[in-house]
Amino acid sequence: MTSFMTENTIKNIDMNYIFNEVRPITEYGIKKKREAKPFRKGQEADLKKEFNKIRAFIESPRRRDIIDVLKHIKNIYETLERTKHNQVLDEVELFEIKNFQIQTEKMEKYLKTLSIDDLKLTPIPQLYKLLDPANERMNTFYIYDDYSEKLKSIRDEKKAAEKNIGVLKKAIKEEVEKKYGIKLNLKDEITISKSEQEKAEEFSNDANLRICGENYLNIIFKIKNNSEIDELEKRMEILKNEEDDEEFKVRQKISKEIKGYYDLIMSNINIIGETDYLIARANFAQKTRSVEPEIVHELEITIKSGRNLKLEKSLKEKRKEYMPIDVSLRKNVACITGANMGGKTVSLRMIGQIAALAGYGMFVPCEYAKLCLFDHIFISVGDDQSIEKGLSTFGAEIVNLKEALEYSAERCLILIDELAGGTNPKEGYAITKAVVKYLKSKSCITVLTTHYDNVANDEDVQNLQVAGLTLPDSDDLFKINNIEQISKYMDYRLIEVKYKNDIPKDAIKIARMAGIPEEVINDAENYL
Known part of the structure; x- marks a missing residue:
């Protein structure tokens, strides 16, 4: 017997049953429960402090509010480890970090009301500002124009090109509809029967139309780009690649800055896990009249x-x-x-x-x-x-x-x-x-x-x-x-x-x- 209890003892006093009934909400709380170590002789004062924390949560009117926050906290261990190893986070991962900061800020206010010295979260407002430069205070993440003047310039040119393409295509569409007295669908297409051979031949010879599909009954025609539209779309492709490159550089920079907060974030994760496990024990105590x-x-x-x-x-x-x-x-x-x-x-x-x-x-x-x-x-x-x-x-x-x-x-x-x-x-x-x-x-x-x-x-x-x-x-x-x-x-x-x-x-x-x-x-x- 080299541990606090043998597996046989754990089984015979039903401790597995009890630990299964103590249910933290977050992955961090579950990890705390899994790693829990017993208090032994000489640790009486430490255990008394632990009991004081549980009692504080039992008596706190904010316990339900904290539980609601815990339900929105996701596991970001893997995301943090990626930053630690200098990997570039994608937008979903950056959203996870931002959401964690939002929930941390909420919980920090609630934990303050308990006045427990070693259960204090560390606010990181500069990290939140990094992830929300536009100060929109929304639970979403986007690579804002604020991150890069070059990125803003690229996106502005893209919008202008998209607008011009739209204007040119609209003009072609209106010309075709007026010329043939027809109505193109939202995809700028029209379907005609192969039995309408004369109309099919006329559409085939029109410089503004092209065949985009057919079957044994019908032929589908679609408006054709002119040279100006082709040039704009080529430019759009170049701009899209430039935008992707610039967004990568922005994500790379943000990821590097997040790495600088790694220890602080991990400290907050540790406190959130401990809070979650304490609340789980407080809930269990009330449920079992302990x-x-x-x-x-x-x-x-x-x-x-x-x-x-x-x-x-x-x-x-x-x-x-x-x-x-x-x-x-x-x-x-x-x-x-x-x-x-x-x-x-x-x-x-x-x-x-x-x-x-x-x-x-x-x-x-x-x-x-x-x-x-x-x-x-x-x-x-x-x-x-x-x-x-x-x-x-x-x-x-x-x-x-x-x-x-x-x-x-x-x-x-x-x-x-x-x-x-x-x-x-x-x-x-x-x-x-x-x-x-x-x-x-x-x-x-x-x-x-x-x-x-x-x-x-x-x-x-x-x-x-x-x-x-x-x-x-x-x-x-x-x-x-x-x-x-x-x-x-x-x-x-x-x-x-x-x-x-x-x-x-x-x-x-x-x-x-x-x-x-x-x-x-x-x-x-x-x-x-």
Whole structure:
């Protein structure tokens, strides 16, 4: 385990689900989320600043305005890199830069209202002026005449030539229409049937007409340029090439000047990305009714009404109620005992999820939380068996345990579900007892669930017990006969208990509620 969390831990506490639900708008915000690093021990003050920013966006009346701006911000990474490598931008790319400047100016005004020191954009009015020399303040880009006197001269001559060509063609068109009593279409064309041989021959001999197309029925005639028009069109072609050359020089100059602002633009991109990611977390906090956790230096986790977000959503879709859990971990090792289906694994995952959320600078799904930061978070649950690696359930548990113990001297959160449950009970108990003894002196918090008696019979080990089943009347009990109904009678709360020789045994009760024959139930009770 060389990172904050292994892939297995990320999966088991549903962090991928959560990060998928945190949705920045821009490519810059998505990049910030993808590159997010956890806050670790020693970074408590930095995390507090991060929480202050999220809270500022939650409380800001300008959040909706900023979101509207973010929706109009496009990815200009590639465009900027082209300028950095002295490549000439085209008009679309120059428009992208201009649009980015427009949106940056808008956002800069909104961010000022939040007064967050390290979330301040740098206005670049000289860059905007470069891209809008005519000061039109429009969300478009054009290579204005203002950029070059030569360009203006070329365009003026082009316009004059176009106008002259238009006048000459109009005169020819009117002459042809008057001569033959016809009406040419908008393309200066007329179509006649081949059966009109006399008219076709007359049109063919006219100096102002030429054949531009025909089929087996018709011939299409079009007005013909005279020598003056031909000369003007040749000049137009030359002017067009000169205009393209001059526009290229203008774009080359603008691109070079944009390169000079590369660092400032990248700094603004970074702030926009951070703003986007902060707002995404603020939105997620409100959507999930999450709160700002209190971050402490001491080894502690206290959670009031904690919820596992993915499970809560799943239950809601099934129209089932989620029971929040309180937990206060004050010792290095805590054992959670209780029957299967008592929610022990859910509690482990909830603890890991809340600790990871806080570590990644996010509000947490509960009414209140106070916890420390961890260098590593680790969870091992019973379904970690790896068929591909040829490991049994117990083998996979031991591999996971080895990874956790290697880092137990650091500030870790270690969550273990049913340690050694996949081997024989005597050895399983011995291993579990030994692991508890080893971890209780380490500078980490360990929470493990177990079915083994006497694991927590140590004053240095905290013993938490699932409240368990609250059974209905015996007559109603026999009518249930459906394991799906058990959740109605299960109290998932964790209650701190003093040392007991035996852990709760609700398995027989669950078997009875599921409809197992009473003869089997009675024998099981006798054996117990």
